[in-house]
Amino acid sequence: MKSYLQMVLSLSLIAVLSGLALGGLNELTFEQIQINILKFKKIPAVADIYEILTGELSSEERMAVEEGLLSEKRYVDLGLNEPSLFFVVRKDGAPFAVALEDYGQGFAGNLGVMVGFEIETGNLVGIGITTMSETPGVGTRVKEKAFVTQFMGMSKDAVLKVKKDGGEVDALSGATVSSRAVAQAMDNARAFYTEHREAILDAVNETPGGSS
Amino acid sequence: METDFFALIISAIFINNILLAKFLGNCPFLGVSKNMDTAVGMSAAVVFVLTLAGIITWVVDHYILATFKIEYIQTLAFILVIATLVQFVELFLRKSIPALYKSLGIFLPLITTNCAVLGTAIINIQEDFSLLETVVFSAASATGFGLALVLFAGIRERFEIARIPKPLEGTGIGLVTAGLLALSFFAFKGMI
Amino acid sequence: MTTLTREFTKGLWDEIPLFRIVLGLCPALAVTTTMENGLGMGVAATFVLVCSNGLISLLRNVIPSEVRVACYIVIIAAFVVAVEMLMKAYFFSLSESLGIFIPLIVVNCIILGRAEAFARKNGVLASLADGLGMGLGFTLALTVLATLRELLGAGTLGLVFGERVLLAQPFGFFQQAPGAFVALGILLGLMNVLSKSGK
Structure with a gap:
């Protein structure tokens, strides 16, 4: 009986101690991890959209832009699970577009796309890819200019499907699934934007970075 | 978002085969593929445990970890759930279905450290699958595992009578063959 | 002291994981697309191995x-x-490029294997030496495989040069899944040839 007690006791002690230690470590790293997700995944995609407005930037300029975009994030509570994140893209200092992320089903897992919408007209400014795990050299080509430029200034009423499915998106040859995923993500983002447009635009002028 | 279950199944079994494209579960792949019977036994055990583990870890993640906002210990929680589940299945089979235990029993302890099980559990959460999608995806992934394992065992049995370059004997030729098998699975990429 | 050195060095050649003891295959095949990833994976696994070996001992x-x-x-x-x-x-x-294979270090057979085979029977110092040796051996094996695959498959060595270093057209096969299996299989064969001629 004693050994049984010892078994349970030592196992639970180890479990509790490691749980506590990890809780502490989580406290220490949580904030940095959140910043990293913004910095390395979301913001570069927003900067891609920004670059469409300004023309090609040098790498120093681009770094400055990415730094500046950190304070252009907004959270808007739409009564969903958690507040929704979007970014404000400025042109000549005034808010010109909003960028928000949505997902499509890619070849290997979700493909995330940041989509920019012009505030005035609702037309598309352009897109940036946030996350994907597509086949290197095949599906990953959706990130390249040759594919992405077709979305610049696309009308808000465009049919966001690849041409094969009766839409307006030129798919990459050999990477139909990945192209389709991008179109699907854009369609989702547009639906989301159309539905919540007012709440999102209200939040544009709020104080930046009201974190959640 | 509506899910295309057909695409999900085909993708999990053939295109993103858990063994040959995602590299999960390779230790048993090379370890137990030397003859057909053990390969079939292992595959059956994996299909069973992986599907069950997928469901239970999904429930644990959504109702325990998410509730207490401790998703960061996901890895720790999942491996404990899997280890406990495997123990439990072993006990249950030994008591209730001794015949099945006889054929699957020796594979069960190996499954705890089969990264296909933990890997699929984590993918289910990462991809934000619903419970139904989790069940389908887990079962399909496990089927893909079984398919690749059984096919591979079939090829490997022929090594007995083949002339193999001396330095490649054993694991070396096994890996090269697995590479060729993976290459043939590439052909399925055109399907969706 | 000599035994301690011995516990350390056995992991680097005589019992080098992956090549001699074929364990830890999943990460070895999956993340070795670039030298940087291979090295990163090796270091992460070494860290876990040394810490867990020490604590378990x-x-x-x-x-x-x-x-x-x-x-x-x-x-x-x-x-x-x-x-x-x-x-x-x-x-x-x-961590983004290693992805799911970081949590999967848990089920890396090398780590549980060393705990069971070594750390539970030996002192703390010896276990640390064993863990460090085995970990570095694993890192070495991963880096060799990853360097080979990156060089042949993409023609680059991002960590060292950043640019294309191979002038010939790279052979993308080695970046893909089948190439991983074939490359590791051939390396194992080479190891066998090397260790035979060394004797």
Whole structure:
């Protein structure tokens, strides 16, 4: 009986101690991890959209832009699970577009796309890819200019499907699934934007970075 | 978002085969593929445990970890759930279905450290699958595992009578063959 | 002291994981697309291996043998989660490219294997030396495989040169899944040839 007690006791002690230690470590790293997700995944995609407005930037300029975009994030509570994140893209200092992320089903897992919408007209400014795990050299080509430029200034009423499915998106040859995923993500983002447009635009002028 | 279950199944079994494209579960792949019977036994055990583990870890993640906002210990929680589940299945089979235990029993302890099980559990959460999608995806992934394992065992049995370059004997030729098998699975990429 | 050196060096050649003892295959095949990833994976696994070996050896008289495997798994998993968080906080892009294979260090057979075969029977210092040797051996093996695959498959060596270094057209096959199997198989064969001629 004693050994049984010892078994349970030592196992639970180890479990509790490691749980506590990890809780502490989580406290220490949580904030940095959140910043990293913004910095390395979301913001570069927003900067891609920004670059469409300004023309090609040098790498120093681009770094400055990415730094500046950190304070252009907004959270808007739409009564969903958690507040929704979007970014404000400025042109000549005034808010010109909003960028928000949505997902499509890619070849290997979700493909995330940041989509920019012009505030005035609702037309598309352009897109940036946030996350994907597509086949290197095949599906990953959706990130390249040759594919992405077709979305610049696309009308808000465009049919966001690849041409094969009766839409307006030129798919990459050999990477139909990945192209389709991008179109699907854009369609989702547009639906989301159309539905919540007012709440999102209200939040544009709020104080930046009201974190959640 | 509506899910295309057909695409999900085909993708999990053939295109993103858990063994040959995602590299999960390779230790048993090379370890137990030397003859057909053990390969079939292992595959059956994996299909069973992986599907069950997928469901239970999904429930644990959504109702325990998410509730207490401790998703960061996901890895720790999942491996404990899997280890406990495997123990439990072993006990249950030994008591209730001794015949099945006889054929699957020796594979069960190996499954705890089969990264296909933990890997699929984590993918289910990462991809934000619903419970139904989790069940389908887990079962399909496990089927893909079984398919690749059984096919591979079939090829490997022929090594007995083949002339193999001396330095490649054993694991070396096994890996090269697995590479060729993976290459043939590439052909399925055109399907969706 | 000589035994300690011996515990350390055996992992680097005589019992080098992956090549001599074929364990830890999943990460070895999956993340070795670039030298940087291979090295990163190796270092992460080494960290977990050294820490868990040390702690398990320290607790070897406390842990009841009936539940030892469960205890080992908890200890290893805790270190893995710690590595996960630290990498996400300080090496974000590396942790993104290693992805799911960081949590999967938990089920890397090498780590549980060393706990069971070595750390539970030996002192703390010897276990640390064993863990470090085995970990570095694993890192070495991963880096060799990854360098080969990156060089042949993409024609680059990002960590060292950043640009194309191979002038010939790279052979993309080695970046893909089948190439991983074939490359490792051939390396194992080469190891066999080398160790025979060395004797």
